[in-house]
Amino acid sequence: MANWRPLAVLCCALLPVLPAGAARVEPIRISTSELPPFSMEAAAEGPGALREMVAELLRRTHVPASMEFVPWQRAIYLSTSQGRSAIFPLSRSPEREHQYRWLARLYHEQFLFMALKGGRFDVRQPALGKQRRIGILRGALTVKELKADGYKHIVEASSVDENLRFLRRGIVDAVFGERAIYRAWLRAHNEGDYVMSEAQRTSATWLGGSLDFSDADAALFQKAMKDMVDDGSYAQILKKYDLPPGP
Numbered sequence: 614m615a616n617w618r619p620l621a622v623l624c625c626a627l628l629p630v631l632p633a634g635a636a637r638v639e640p641i642r643i644s645t646s647e648l649p650p651f652s653m654e655a656a657a658e659g660p661g662a663l664r665e666m667v668a669e670l671l672r673r674t675h676v677p678a679s680m681e682f683v684p685w686q687r688a689i690y691l692s693t694s695q696g697r698s699a700i701f702p703l704s705r706s707p708e709r710e711h712q713y714r715w716l717a718r719l720y721h722e723q724f725l726f727m728a729l730k731g732g733r734f735d736v737r738q739p740a741l742g743k744q745r746r747i748g749i750l751r752g753a754l755t756v757k758e759l760k761a762d763g764y765k766h767i768v769e770a771s772s773v774d775e776n777l778r779f780l781r782r783g784i785v786d787a788v789f790g791e792r793a794i795y796r797a798w799l800r801a802h803n804e805g806d807y808v809m810s811e812a813q814r815t816s817a818t819w820l821g822g823s824l825d826f827s828d829a830d831a832a833l834f835q836k837a838m839k840d841m842v843d844d845g846s847y848a849q850i851l852k853k854y855d856l857p858p859g860p
Contacts, residue, residue, distance in 0.1 A: 638675060638677065640676070640677040640678055640679065640697070641676060641698065642691070643667065643699045643700065643701070644687070644692055644699070645680065645681075645682060645683075645688060646683065646685045646688055646772065647772065647774075648791075650794070650855075650856065651663040651664070651791075651793070652682075659853065662850050663702050663719050664680075665850050665853075666719055666838075666841070666847065666850055667701055669846060670717055670820065670841070673837040673840065673841070674834055674837050684752075685751060685772075686751045686771070688752070689752045692713070692822075692823060693713075693823065696823055696825045698822070698823045699820055699821060700820075700821050701719060701818070701821070702720065702722070702818035703819050703820070704722065704754045704755075704817070704818055704819075705718075705816070705817050705818075705819050708757075713819075714822040714825075714826035714828075714830065715821060716822045716834040717819060717820045717838040718819050718838065719818050720856075721815060721816070722815065722817075723812040723815050724792070724815070725789070725792050725810045725812050726739050726813065727780070727790070727795050727807055727809045728786060729807060729808075732786060732787075734786040736808050739787075742764075742786065742787060743762075743764050745786035745787060746766040746768055746786050746787075747759060747766065747767055747785060747789055748769075748784070748787070748789070749769055749770070749776065749788065749790065750769070750773065751769035751771055754816075755790075755814065756769065759789060768785050792812065795807075820834065
């Protein structure tokens with residue numbers, strides 16, 4: 614059974630009391646995964662930059678919500694199979710364009726390869742490694758993109774930690790994913806035996822909602838995000854997690 618966790622600290626406790634007579638807003642269910650520094654279920658350094666952004670959006674839009682941390686592929690499934698559901702951080706693409714209501718742009722991700730120093734994958738020349746085994750998060754949009762680019766041996770993992778265990782054990786020769794996530798993992802594990810490529814792809818990441826969200830709902834969330842940018846709240850959250858500025 615899914616373990617839905619109310620956002621008591623980050624969302625519900627921050628929601629102001631609605632004016633008398635205000636229309637009741639149906640709660641939403643949000644799915645995400647353990648993806649430091651973007652979303653963390655229980656970490657000393659905080660809940661994660663994008664989780665804090667989502668909580669602030671909910672506070673400003675007066676929308677109650679619950680959150681579940683699940684493997685990424687399940688998060689995708691839940692967000693497309695249940696009403697009043699949302700997911701983050703979700704890369705926007707032509708393939709997904711009509712599968713979601715795009716509620717708020719959260720960040721601009723950069724995707725790259727990471728490998729062991731002196732290993733079999735040369736991060737300086739990734740195109741020469743198309744016959745190597747590449748680890749990637751199951752359900753990630755980049756699985757199909759890497760295959761389309763000619764990387765023939767893709768090994769999918771259920772989590773970032775599992776993906777990196779595959780790399781350490783030699784099951785894969787390199788992993789592909791978001792730069793800030795890998796940097797956070799390296800800092801947390803005090804690791805120095807890894808090297809990264811230059812960014813191979815960039816993608817806007819969003820809070821994506823199920824299609825029963827209306828255009829008015831999306832406009833409400835996007836206005837709240839604009840207000841966060843304008844009043845400096847957005848930049849403060851990024852700075853807290855040592856992330857570069859700009860959505």
